[in-house]
Amino acid sequence: MGGKLFRNFSFFSATLSFFILVGIFAILFHYAQESMHTFGFDFLWTEQWEPGEDDEGGIFGGYIPIVGTLLSTIIAMVIATPLAMGIAIFLTEIASVTVAKPVSIAIELLAAIPSIIYGMWGLFYFAPVVQSIFGGNGVGLLTAGIVLAIMIVPFMAAITRDSMNTTPSVLKESAYAMGATKFEVIKDVIMPYSKGGIIGSIILALGRALGETMAVAFLIGSVMHTVGKVTDPTTSIPVLLANNFAEAEDLEMSSMYFLALILFVVSFIIISSAKFYFLGRKVK
Amino acid sequence: MTKNNLVMELKNFSFTYAGATKPSLKKINLPIEENKITAMIGPSGCGKSTLLRSMNRIHDLYPGNSYEGKINLYRADGSKQNILDLKKENDFIRLRQEVGMIFQKPTPFPMSIFDNVAYGLRLAGIKNRSELEGRVEKALKGAAIWDETKERLGESALGMSGGQQQRLCIARAVALKPRVLLFDEPTSALDPISTGAIEELIAEIKSEVSVVIVTHNMQQASRLSDYTAFMYLGDLAEFDKTEKIFLNPKEKLTEDYITGRFG
Numbered sequence: 001m002g003g004k005l006f007r008n009f010s011f012f013s014a015t016l017s018f019f020i021l022v023g024i025f026a027i028l029f030h031y032a033q034e035s036m037h038t039f040g041f042d043f044l045w046t047e048q049w050e051p052g053e054d055d056e057g058g059i060f061g062g063y064i065p066i067v068g069t070l071l072s073t074i075i076a077m078v079i080a081t082p083l084a085m086g087i088a089i090f091l092t093e094i095a096s097v098t099v100a101k102p103v104s105i106a107i108e109l110l111a112a113i114p115s116i117i118y119g120m121w122g123l124f125y126f127a128p129v130v131q132s133i134f135g136g137n138g139v140g141l142l143t144a145g146i147v148l149a150i151m152i153v154p155f156m157a158a159i160t161r162d163s164m165n166t167t168p169s170v171l172k173e174s175a176y177a178m179g180a181t182k183f184e185v186i187k188d189v190i191m192p193y194s195k196g197g198i199i200g201s202i203i204l205a206l207g208r209a210l211g212e213t214m215a216v217a218f219l220i221g222s223v224m225h226t227v228g229k230v231t232d233p234t235t236s237i238p239v240l241l242a243n244n245f246a247e248a249e250d251l252e253m254s255s256m257y258f259l260a261l262i263l264f265v266v267s268f269i270i271i272s273s274a275k276f277y278f279l280g281r282k283v284k
Numbered sequence: 285m286t287k288n289n290l291v292m293e294l295k296n297f298s299f300t301y302a303g304a305t306k307p308s309l310k311k312i313n314l315p316i317e318e319n320k321i322t323a324m325i326g327p328s329g330c331g332k333s334t335l336l337r338s339m340n341r342i343h344d345l346y347p348g349n350s351y352e353g354k355i356n357l358y359r360a361d362g363s364k365q366n367i368l369d370l371k372k373e374n375d376f377i378r379l380r381q382e383v384g385m386i387f388q389k390p391t392p393f394p395m396s397i398f399d400n401v402a403y404g405l406r407l408a409g410i411k412n413r414s415e416l417e418g419r420v421e422k423a424l425k426g427a428a429i430w431d432e433t434k435e436r437l438g439e440s441a442l443g444m445s446g447g448q449q450q451r452l453c454i455a456r457a458v459a460l461k462p463r464v465l466l467f468d469e470p471t472s473a474l475d476p477i478s479t480g481a482i483e484e485l486i487a488e489i490k491s492e493v494s495v496v497i498v499t500h501n502m503q504q505a506s507r508l509s510d511y512t513a514f515m516y517l518g519d520l521a522e523f524d525k526t527e528k529i530f531l532n533p534k535e536k537l538t539e540d541y542i543t544g545r546f547g
Binding site for chain 1 (some may be wrong): 334340342343347373376377378380381384385387388389391394395403404407408453456457460
């Protein structure tokens, strides 16, 4: 009796997450209908976001926030990936235990800082630094990308380090026993061995960078402006949604659901490809 | 036993692990003869693997261990070197190319079969494709897995069976033409048939390379080796020709161990 109850309860819990996922997708899809019918695929290429008079109609396009999201994510990944790899290699192979321990703890704490704190720090301290080096207004695509990079580095470094730590020491020893240098062992044994974990950490960090709202809202400038150079202010999908949700109605609201749907699908594809990659490795 | 055909010699060698107060190996004196198989036996924790791992200084991957005494390596040109004097990474690399090592579990690198064998050669600076191919083929033939692998050299080595992987590791080590090969219980993770194949292989390669093998399996030591060292609690309790150790040991302790009274 108790066993059956427990089984039903755990079955319910397990399927719940699946229904929530499908439910969210269905709701986004449903509310995006109006915008999808009005703009179709042109939505992806349209640069305007202009409500009509009296909140009737208007022209809405996702080009600027979509490009802003992708570019800020790319900047973040380009900066963060080599940094995170360097940290992970340092912690697993180079640093002595007395150094590796405190640095590891610091990395894990950094990963736990709420994103709004990164946003505030970025706006008040980091944006002027970027401005003095690269010009522009301080806030903009580059500042957002760099602060995003700082946010995802600890996350990537921690996962990559854990994955590199799983390299059996006997495998490393046998490479050393063939006369390999430390650099060769890292390049030829540790990196290939932990490839799955490294790719996984990159994809998970990518997903996080795509969906980040608070820090980016502080730093990207939040204006509907097509970027010409990297210091230009622009906007991203999560930022536009957070800023406009309160006032939007009808077609604008529907267009925002459309944007949310696009972000949902992109993130979903990225995360699930990471999951399937891990799954595939385990089966093998 | 004349000095001339020694390839390595340990003199008053002591070893202490990082953080330990007492040495794990105490004043070991052990000659390793050229083109012979020297087996090290003894109960778990007696220090035989520690001793083996000192002979190519793989211990030095971890900081804080300390050595005393001498381990001389005699080179083909007649020169000798105390390997405990080595300090630079380049010297360790050269030493490990001369004194190779095979581990308890097969350790194929995550790359193709060909690249596994070519790896050490490439590290040693051989770039020429045809020379690499020739030496890989020779090494795989020498390790008796050429017939099983010649059609699939480009495939990942991780797809081979455990016994094949271990023979691949031996091929990989032999390809470097070392003076000495150290085997750390090379068959303890393998089935009897693979074990037989590895033993046969070790017996064959001794014409080209001197072998030191640590084993828990006393039949293996008696079948395979020319000399046997019996170790107990960090001491070298007895060292002699293998038939002497197994048929007529001097020490009571050795006799008790090989007849299975303890261990």
